[in-house]
Amino acid sequence: MKKVLILGGGFGGIAAAHRLKQELGAEVDVTLVDKRNYFMVGFRKSWALVGEAPMEQGQRSLNDLTKIGVKVIQDTVSSIDPKTRSAEVNGQRLEADALVVALGADLMPQAIRGFKEHAYNVYDSNDIPRAAQALKDFKEGRILIGIFGVPYKCSPAPFEMALLIDASLKARGVRASIKVFTPQPMSIPILGQESCNTIEGRLSEKGIDFLPNHKATSIEDGEVVFPDDRESFDLLFGVPPHTAPAVVKESGLTDNTGWVTVNAKTLETAYPGVYAIGDVVQIAMPNGKPLPKAGVFAEGMGETAAARIAAQFKGEKAEATFKGEGGCYLEVGAGQAMMVTGHFMTEPEPQVTLTEATAQYMAEKRAFETDRLKKWFG
Incomplete structure (x- = not known):
């Protein structure tokens, strides 16, 4: 056999x-x-x-x-x-x-000095309970969501987290300033500038600041350090480098x-x-x-x-x-989601689009999980 x-x-x-x-x-x-x-x-x-x-x-x-x-x-x-x-x-x-x-x-929080001491690793399921409790206890202040290296899994996830955190805090009546930073020149480069403008515009509509071209070098108590500046935080959710x-x-x-x-x-x-x-x-x-x-x-x-x-x-x-066909969902709150989808191996250029945010895509996102769990595990 x-x-x-x-x-x-x-x-x-x-x-x-x-x-x-x-x-x-x-x-x-x-x-x-x-x-x-x-x-x-x-x-x-x-x-x-x-x-x-x-x-x-x-x-x-x-x-x-x-x-x-x-x-x-x-x-x-x-x-x-x-x-x-x-x-x-x-x-x-x-x-x-x-x-x-x-x-x-594998996730490499140790690659960024101070990550383990000062950040919550939101890509590690073992650290999510601790991060969720910190968010639940948060009363007011500055929240940073940081992408500390590329490539990383599920490109839309950090931006989805920012939007869901914003919606959650507003529902609780908690005042917070939220910023998202990335070492890349735009939110999801595969989409191109026009679609990235849509994502970044939605962040802006919610009062969330987007900081491109920000490659963090280390984290200190209450501050993320970049080559040319620093960003203060009361709560830091991080996506560590991958390897x-x-x-x-x-x-x-x-x-x-x-x-x-x-x-x-x-x-x-x-x-x-x-x-x-x-x-x-x-x-x-x-x-x-x-x-x-x-x-x-x-x-x-x-x-x-x-x-x-x-x-x-x-x-x-x-x-x-x-074939390289498919995509990822980007939940935006209020029961809606967008989808980054397309043919990624099409020559000479990938054909990738960002859909409008709808309740239908949110339903599809939930079905993406339930369908696979049923198919694979019964």
């Missing part, structure tokens, strides 16, 4: 496991390894931060995948050998006919970008039978810029890699390719 080893239980890993079982059923042995015991859609953190809904409500046990015949191991991957399509987990060497690396991106997991770097899979480079259409690495998907990879769009890191793309990559593996196992020609 052919074996597939999937490292990572996020969007990409779960999508790959499901597609493999769908294509091959009992004819393939699929093992999935993740240090966490659950899956959760990332935007749950925004809802939990403002007290709209608990994260636990959107979590599902990875062990539920055993119902479709996937072996699940909750542990840390200590080493990867792409040459032999193997990994070491808890002292045990796991080998396979195909290896799918879907370990995501490929150390175990992936040590395997030799990464290149000088710091991420795994793959064939943009097939997700194959330089090693036969080894695929990399999701946030751990860096794929160049036709215009040379990196594809944004998002769950919907990880899911598409997982489906593509699995379909190609299944075809090869069947002795058929592998024809599935990654």
Whole structure:
């Protein structure tokens, strides 16, 4: 029996496991390894931060995948050998006919001096309860929401958090000045200036200041330090720099970008039978810029890699390719959301648009979560 080893239980890993079982059923042995015991859609953190809904409500046990015949191991991957399509987990060497690396991106708060001491990490689900309590206790003052490095997952999320925090505080009658800063020249560069003007204009309408070209160097008590100025805060919510997991770097899979480079259409690495998907990879769009890191793309990559593996196992020609279609939702409050959507791998330039804010897109955002939880976990 052919074996597939999937490292990572996020969007990409779960999508790959499901597609493999769908294509091959009992004819393939699929093992999935993740240090966490659950899956959760990332935007749950925004809802939990403002007290709209608990994260636990959107979590599902990875062990539920055993119902479709996937072996699940909750542990840390200590080493990867792409040459032999193997990994070491808890002292045990796991080998396979195909290896799918879907370990995501690690957060690096330690890369910014003072981050751990003075900021709430709103991209870490373990820090969300503490951040939510701080927001609940907030009475008046200055709130900073900072992007401390690029690339980072889910480009719209920091701006969504700013709008939801603003709405939450106003509903409570709390006075606050809110600012969002980024090292980039505009809010979501892939959209272009016109659509970024729409996002930044909505922030401005709510009294939220947007600070582009602000690359923070450190955080001190009550101040974020930039090369040419400082910004004061009473409450700081931060998105820390991201990096490929150390175990992936040590395997030799990464290149000088710091991420795994793959064939943009097939997700194959330089090693036969080894695929990399999701946030751990860096794929160049036709215009040379990196594809944004998002769950919907990880899911598409997982489906593509699995379909190609299944075809090869069947002795058929592998024809599935990654299309780079999809997008992310940007909730704006009052039960409405926008969507950053399009064809990101279209030549010569990605075709990406920002929709109007509507209740329909908010409904679609909720359905994005519920549909996947139902499909993958029953």
